[in-house]
Amino acid sequence: MNETLQLKPGQVQGQTGIWEMVIGLEIHAQISSKSKLFSGASASFGAEANSNVSLVDAAMPGMLPVINEYCVEQAVKTGLALNAQINNVSVFDRKNYFYADLPQGYQISQFTKPIVGEGEIIIDLDDGNHTTIGIERLHLEQDAGKSLHDQHPSKSFIDLNRTGVALMEIVSKPDIRSPQEAGAYVKKIRSILRYVGACDGNMEEGSLRADCNVSVRRSGEDFGTRCEIKNLNSIRFIIQAIQSEAERQVDILEAGGKIDQETRLFDTSTGETRSMRSKEDAHDYRYFPDPDLLPLELKESWVKEIKDKLPELPDILKKRLIKDFGITSYDASILVEEKDYVDFYQKAADGNDGKLTANWMITELFGALRKENLSFSESPISSQNLGELVSLISNGTISGKIAKDVFAEMMTNKNSPSEIVKEKGLEQVSDDTAILKLINQVISENDDKVKDYLGGKDKLFGFFVGQVMKLSQGKANPGLVNKFLKENLK
Amino acid sequence: MSELLKLDLLGASKALKAKSITSVELTNAYLTAIEKTSKLGAYLEIVSDHALEMAKASDKRLANNTSRALEGLPVGVKDMFCTKGIKTTASSKILENFCPPYESTVTQNLWNDGAVMLGKLSCDEFAMGSSNETAAKGNVINPWLKNINMSPGGSSGGSAAAVAARSALAATGTDTGGSIRQPAAFCGITGLKPTYGRCSRWGIVAFSSSLDQAGPLTRTVSDAALMLNSMASYDKKDSTSVNSLMPDLLSFLDKGVKGKKIGIPEEYTQEGISDDIVKFYQKSINWLKESGAEIIPISLPHTKYALPVYYIIAPAEASSNLARYDGVRYGVRKEAETLDQMYEQTRGNGFGDEVKRRIMIGTYVLSSGYYDAYYLKAQKVRRLIKEDFDNVFTNVDYILTPSTPTTAFQLGTKQDPLTMYLNDIFTVPASLAGLPAISLPVGLDNSGLPIGMQLIANAFDEPGLISTAKSLEQSAEFNFIADGVAK
Numbered sequence: 022m023n024e025t026l027q028l029k030p031g032q033v034q035g036q037t038g039i040w041e042m043v044i045g046l047e048i049h050a051q052i053s054s055k056s057k058l059f060s061g062a063s064a065s066f067g068a069e070a071n072s073n074v075s076l077v078d079a080a081m082p083g084m085l086p087v088i089n090e091y092c093v094e095q096a097v098k099t100g101l102a103l104n105a106q107i108n109n110v111s112v113f114d115r116k117n118y119f120y121a122d123l124p125q126g127y128q129i130s131q132f133t134k135p136i137v138g139e140g141e142i143i144i145d146l147d148d149g150n151h152t153t154i155g156i157e158r159l160h161l162e163q164d165a166g167k168s169l170h171d172q173h174p175s176k177s178f179i180d181l182n183r184t185g186v187a188l189m190e191i192v193s194k195p196d197i198r199s200p201q202e203a204g205a206y207v208k209k210i211r212s213i214l215r216y217v218g219a220c221d222g223n224m225e226e227g228s229l230r231a232d233c234n235v236s237v238r239r240s241g242e243d244f245g246t247r248c249e250i251k252n253l254n255s256i257r258f259i260i261q262a263i264q265s266e267a268e269r270q271v272d273i274l275e276a277g278g279k280i281d282q283e284t285r286l287f288d289t290s291t292g293e294t295r296s297m298r299s300k301e302d303a304h305d306y307r308y309f310p311d312p313d314l315l316p317l318e319l320k321e322s323w324v325k326e327i328k329d330k331l332p333e334l335p336d337i338l339k340k341r342l343i344k345d346f347g348i349t350s351y352d353a354s355i356l357v358e359e360k361d362y363v364d365f366y367q368k369a370a371d372g373n374d375g376k377l378t379a380n381w382m383i384t385e386l387f388g389a390l391r392k393e394n395l396s397f398s399e400s401p402i403s404s405q406n407l408g409e410l411v412s413l414i415s416n417g418t419i420s421g422k423i424a425k426d427v428f429a430e431m432m433t434n435k436n437s438p439s440e441i442v443k444e445k446g447l448e449q450v451s452d453d454t455a456i457l458k459l460i461n462q463v464i465s466e467n468d469d470k471v472k473d474y475l476g477g478k479d480k481l482f483g484f485f486v487g488q489v490m491k492l493s494q495g496k497a498n499p500g501l502v503n504k505f506l507k508e509n510l511k
Numbered sequence: 512m513s514e515l516l517k518l519d520l521l522g523a524s525k526a527l528k529a530k531s532i533t534s535v536e537l538t539n540a541y542l543t544a545i546e547k548t549s550k551l552g553a554y555l556e557i558v559s560d561h562a563l564e565m566a567k568a569s570d571k572r573l574a575n576n577t578s579r580a581l582e583g584l585p586v587g588v589k590d591m592f593c594t595k596g597i598k599t600t601a602s603s604k605i606l607e608n609f610c611p612p613y614e615s616t617v618t619q620n621l622w623n624d625g626a627v628m629l630g631k632l633s634c635d636e637f638a639m640g641s642s643n644e645t646a647a648k649g650n651v652i653n654p655w656l657k658n659i660n661m662s663p664g665g666s667s668g669g670s671a672a673a674v675a676a677r678s679a680l681a682a683t684g685t686d687t688g689g690s691i692r693q694p695a696a697f698c699g700i701t702g703l704k705p706t707y708g709r710c711s712r713w714g715i716v717a718f719s720s721s722l723d724q725a726g727p728l729t730r731t732v733s734d735a736a737l738m739l740n741s742m743a744s745y746d747k748k749d750s751t752s753v754n755s756l757m758p759d760l761l762s763f764l765d766k767g768v769k770g771k772k773i774g775i776p777e778e779y780t781q782e783g784i785s786d787d788i789v790k791f792y793q794k795s796i797n798w799l800k801e802s803g804a805e806i807i808p809i810s811l812p813h814t815k816y817a818l819p820v821y822y823i824i825a826p827a828e829a830s831s832n833l834a835r836y837d838g839v840r841y842g843v844r845k846e847a848e849t850l851d852q853m854y855e856q857t858r859g860n861g862f863g864d865e866v867k868r869r870i871m872i873g874t875y876v877l878s879s880g881y882y883d884a885y886y887l888k889a890q891k892v893r894r895l896i897k898e899d900f901d902n903v904f905t906n907v908d909y910i911l912t913p914s915t916p917t918t919a920f921q922l923g924t925k926q927d928p929l930t931m932y933l934n935d936i937f938t939v940p941a942s943l944a945g946l947p948a949i950s951l952p953v954g955l956d957n958s959g960l961p962i963g964m965q966l967i968a969n970a971f972d973e974p975g976l977i978s979t980a981k982s983l984e985q986s987a988e989f990n991f992i993a994d995g996v997a998k
Contacts, residue, residue: 076613080835082606083593083615083714085749115831117877121850126834177850179839307877309886312720312828314750 031199033237035271042267043244044197045157045234046259048210050189050220051164051227052095058163058187059086059129066226070180078185080124085313088113092187093317095219096136096161097327099189102213102334103156105140107324113161113314117307122166122179130190132308135160136317142213143336144205145354154206155194162188189219195234195244200263204256207231208358212335216360230254235266237274245270246280250287250294262287266294338363346375355383361397368404373411381411385425389432401435402428410438423447423495451498453505456489459497460505463488474510485510515540516677516996520584520734523680527573527583534573534583537680538566538627541585544678544996545629551652551995553663553673555590556598557630565627572625581741582625587679589670590631591638592618592725593714597628601716602646603636605836605843605861615714616746617683617725624741629679633669636863637833638690638718641934642925643668645865653698653919654995655960661919664694664934670728671698677996681729681738685715687722688821689914689938692950695728696914696963699952699993701980702728703735704938706970707945708753710739711746717832719825720751722942732951732980736760739973758974766978769803773979774907778814779937784916787956792913795953795964798986799911799979807907811899816892817940822932823876823889824943829866830873836861868928897944904969909979912937914950914963941967949980953987961991 033040057064060077077084100107114132137159145151166184170177191210197203211222211229222229231254236247250266253259265287270280284303285294333341335357342353342363356362356379370378386407390400410427413419419427419442430441442448450456463485464471474481489502515537518526526532542559562585569583593599593611600606614622622628635645642662643651651668653661654676663672667684671694674682684691686704695702703726710725717723727738740760746752775796780789800806838844838857845856862870876885903910916936925931941948947970950963964983968976 079840081593081611081613081841082599082601082609082716082835083611083712085713087748087750117831117834119834119837119854121837121839124835124840126837127831305879307831307874307879307882309827309831309877309882312751313717 029199030201033267033271035275037275038239040237040267040271040274041240042198042200042263043195043236043238043247044199044203044263045195045247046193046197046203046206047232047234048191048207049230049232050099050191050210050214050222051229052092052187052189052219053221054089054092054095054187056089056091057185058089058092058161060185062185064186068182070178071182074181074184078124078181080126086129086311088314088317089187092161093136093319094327095187095217096159096189097319097324098217098331099191099214099219100137100140100159101324101328101331102217103137103140103142103159103191105156105159106138107319108134108136108138109319109321109324110134111136111160111317113311113317114308115311118304120165120168121177122168122181122184124166124181124184128163128165129311129314130162131160134316142206142209144202144209146205147201149351152202154196154202157192157194159189159191162190164188200260203233203263204260207256207259209335212358212360216332216334224254224256227254231259233259233263233266235263235270236280237267237270245274246282248280248282248294249284251284251297253287258287258289261292262294265292269294332360342366346370346379348375348379352379352383359397365397365404369408369411371408373408374415377415378408378411381407381428385428389428393432401433402431406431406437413438413442417449417451417498418442419447419449420495420499423449447496449498450493450496451501453501456493456497456501456505457509459489459492460502460509462492464509471510482506482510513540513544516544519730520681520737521731523584524581524737528578530573534566534569534585534627535563537583538562538585538629541629541678541680544676548654548676548678548995551654551672551676551678552649553632553651553669553676553678554587554629555600555602555631555633555648555669558597558628561597562627562629565622569625569627579623579625580737581621583627584625585627585629585680586621586738587629587632587670587673587682588618589634589667589682589684591634591685591716591718592683593716594618594628594631597631599631599716600647601637602634602648603861603863603866604647605857607647607843609842611714613714616711616744616748617715617742619714620741620744621683626741632667632673632679632682634690635666635668636866637716637829638666638685638687638723639829639865639869640665641689641693641931642920642922643694644922645863647863650922652922652995654993655699655919656958657994660922661960662697662922664697664915664919666690667694667702667728671695671700671702674698674700674728674730675993675996681727681734683725683742684728685718685723685725686938686942687719687724687825688942689935691726691728692914692938692948692963692965693934695950696952696961696965697919699961699963699989699991700728700730701732701735701949701951701984702726703739703949703976704941704947705739705743705973706753706947708751709743709757709947709971709973711744711749711752713746713748719828720832721828722821722825732949732977732984733761733764735949736764736977753971755971757971760974760977763974763978764981766975767802768799768979768982771804771909771975771979772807772907773799773804774807774809774903774910776809776811776814776903776910776912778811779912783933784913785918785956788913788916788918788962791954791962792911792964795911795983795987798983802982802986804979809903809907809910811896811903811940813892813895813899814940817896817943818932818936820889820892820896821935821939821943822872823885824893826869826873827877827886828873830870830877833862833866833870865928893943896940900940900944900946900967900969908968908975910967912965912967914938914965918956918958918960918962937965941965946970947973947976949976951980951984951987952989952991953983954989955991961989
């Protein structure tokens with residue numbers, strides 16, 4: 022018997038037994054703000070190199086940082102959404118190191134007194150269970166610029182557009198126990214960030230990146246030495262990197278080695294991590310409070326104002342969807358994953374059968390989008406049109422089968438389902454006389470089969486239904502067809 | 512000496528407004544004086560054409576009676592202030608080619624009030640020094656003694672020397688641990704360091720952000736009041752700038768000291784102070800008493816830690832503030848194979864010894880493992896020093912101390928950095944506490960060098976500081992003029 026089959030997620034089978042993972046995540050989320058954290062320069066993505074750079078960003082002599090209140094508000098909003106302690110006094114520190122894309126020679130960050138303290142979130146797992154992950158802290162910091170090493174044979178180029186862009190670093194407690202939990206955690210954080218509008222969560226553009234701290238231990242033992250895997254920009258990579266790193270550590274430990282605390286990079290081509298720098302090479306960042314900035318003091322009333330304006334968050338929303346629309350917990354958790362989904366669903370399900378709407382959205386719409394390689398925001402079908410389609414099914418205008426054809430049509434031409442149904446004459450036939458006429462035709466054309474059926478071949482009933490539907494070009498109301506066939510085949 | 516040069520800032524302002532002189536005449540007189548005193552080395556950059564253009568514009572305003580507070584008055588600017596389109600080097604080789612595309616808030620305030628820009632004044636490199644000898648382009652000479660080259664003090668040595676030599680009607684300075692007050696004392700002029708936050712630091716090359724403060728160097732207390740009126744402002748671009756309106760200081764000139772309590776700290780009369788200074792300290796106390804002030808002995812017990820604390824905090828901040836001079840974006844770059852080598856070459860060549868020393872001290876005290884023992888402890892002691900002052904100011908209104916333990920010393924005689932640092936011993940405590948303080952000349956020592964006295968006030972009490980200083984100035988009747996003035 023293959024023992025690995027019995028492993029739970031987060032367990033690693035070694036030569037000497039089973040090991041478990043201990044994981045903590047640092048998520049860097051770029052704040053959706055028009056301007057940077059300490060300068061008025063634009064924070065937009067994709068501009069021409071060095072076009073969004075202010076005197077402050079370029080660290081010209083005598084230039085001073087001024088905190089962007091909007092960014093502070095986003096951090097507070099996020100903190101509240103993470104059920105976390107908001108620190109009414111926090112301090113900005115300088116993290117000193119030299120690099121060509123760090124104009125000041127230091128990054129302004131928060132070290133000892135972050136703006137947000139401890140909190141927790143609930144993550145949903147694929148098996149339908151959920152678990153709580155602790156939040157250690159959230160702090161505000163500046164992003165660095167970008168070094169381009171591939172533009173010239175002997176020189177490096179520097180793009181300072183990102184320099185000074187506002188980031189929130191969200192640090193989890195080491196509560197995560199499997200790569201799958203890590204993935205679910207990032208998903209949940211991303212969802213919360215999008216709900217409150219603090220970050221667009223776009224991992225491809227680098228708005229959301231994660232550093233993963235991974236260690237392994239035997240069940241019941243203390244935490245092992247951890248390694249940090251830097252800068253992972255997709256959930257898939259996070260899951261792969263953690264799995265591979267944990268296996269690497271188990272191999273070393275079982276061979277009698279010890280884990281060096283170090284920073285590692287994930288190589289997406291090999292699916293493995295490799296060393297970036299060891300603890301001995303780690304920078305001494307010489308943190309100290311930035312004397313250009315006063316401690317950040319938040320008024321209690323301002324924090325309360327933000328709290329009062331906070332949108333309904335996923336966990337609460339999920340409960341409400343189950344209650345109001347009668348959908349399953351599973352469907353609800355998929356729908357609350359993204360704020361856009363919920364908004365769409367609530368509009369589409371308004372006045373409709375909630376369960377049917379959820380089915381059509383999750384199975385048909387999501388499936389079709391995936392097939393067409395479209396993002397949700399690119400959906401050719403509006404919430405209004407999906408709602409209309411569901412109501413056409415519910416009120417018997419079209420059958421579920423016809424609805425699929427209408428849906429396919431909607432995906433290509435964006436027309437409303439009513440228009441499509443009308444244009445193509447797809448309304449369901451629910452007229453008794455018309456259906457009876459079709460039934461009579463089928464019975465008269467299939468004397469032998471009728472005999473067999475009456476002789477006991479019950480299975481032939483399906484054949485008759487099919488024939489009637491075929492004759493009606495699928496438009497006959499299947500319920501009525503069934504009913505009348507039973508009455509007439511006696 | 513040209514009659515025009517005899518006018519002080521307030522006097523010249525009155526003469527301009529009375530139309531008995533023009534700004535062009537006055538500016539020309541100063542441009543000539545700058546030439547005549549060029550051997551002092553006070554100016555790094557002279558902007559004659561720019562000055563005359565400004566003077567002409569001022570004359571127009573004076574003619575049509577739309578003049579502003581400093582209309583037509585020619586002033587010099589310490590090279591720590593960024594001036595748009597005019598080279599700004601902080602007296603450092605690393606910025607020898609740097610021309611800012613922006614104007615510091617403080618100098619912009621001066622130009623907005625009609626002042627005329629003469630040029631940029633030398634200082635110690637990045638304002639680090641007490642003798643003006645760390646300037647990349649060489650020292651400035653104190654205009655006081657004809658035959659011996661004395662230090663003008665520092666870091667605002669060029670500013671002090673120019674005002675004393677009558678080659679600027681007034682000048683801006685920056686004070687981190689005494690950089691306005693000590694050179695003012697050495698050069699027999701008045702230097703005022705305002706409350707931390709009074710003047711915007713925006714556009715001033717940063718040395719130690721929690722201590723740096725701009726202020727005027729002038730011939731008289733009245734002139735200092737006139738200058739600070741314009742220099743001070745709340746500035747949203749500087750988060751440490753204080754949003755509290757400073758009243759018109761000129762209206763406090765004649766309020767006197769009657770009934771005011773003057774504290775005399777026992778810690779400031781220890782050995783190492785020259786006899787002549789002790790003598791004039793006593794004289795100053797008596798003068799204030801005679802003017803109706805009450806003299807109260809006080810104690811500032813943590814004063815003895817001020818200098819070590821300062822020489823931890825200031826270098827710590829400096830080591831970080833100066834990291835931006837890396838050869839990547841502006842300033843001088845020494846090309847090399849790798850990035851690290853480029854940093855080493857650029858910074859190794861660009862910074863002078865004193866700057867390097869402080870960067871190393873600062874880097875050390877912030878290093879992990881040493882941070883708590885040095886930087887953190889220094890911050891705690893800094894708070895105690897501030898509390899000393901808070902306690903004392905519940906009993907007294909102002910504190911009188913000598914500005915420096917000695918008068919100006921001969922250039923090149925203080926080789927040991929520690930001896931040099933002792934120059935700041937009386938000025939550093941007020942800097943650490945962020946308090947306003949003024950140094951004004953009260954007499955000459957036996958070698959004919961000026962002696963400065965320092966008055967310290969509670970935060971934001973520049974008005975009372977001006978009244979008290981003016982009273983002491985009137986009693987001292989310091990009418991001596993430096994030998995090296997433009998004849």
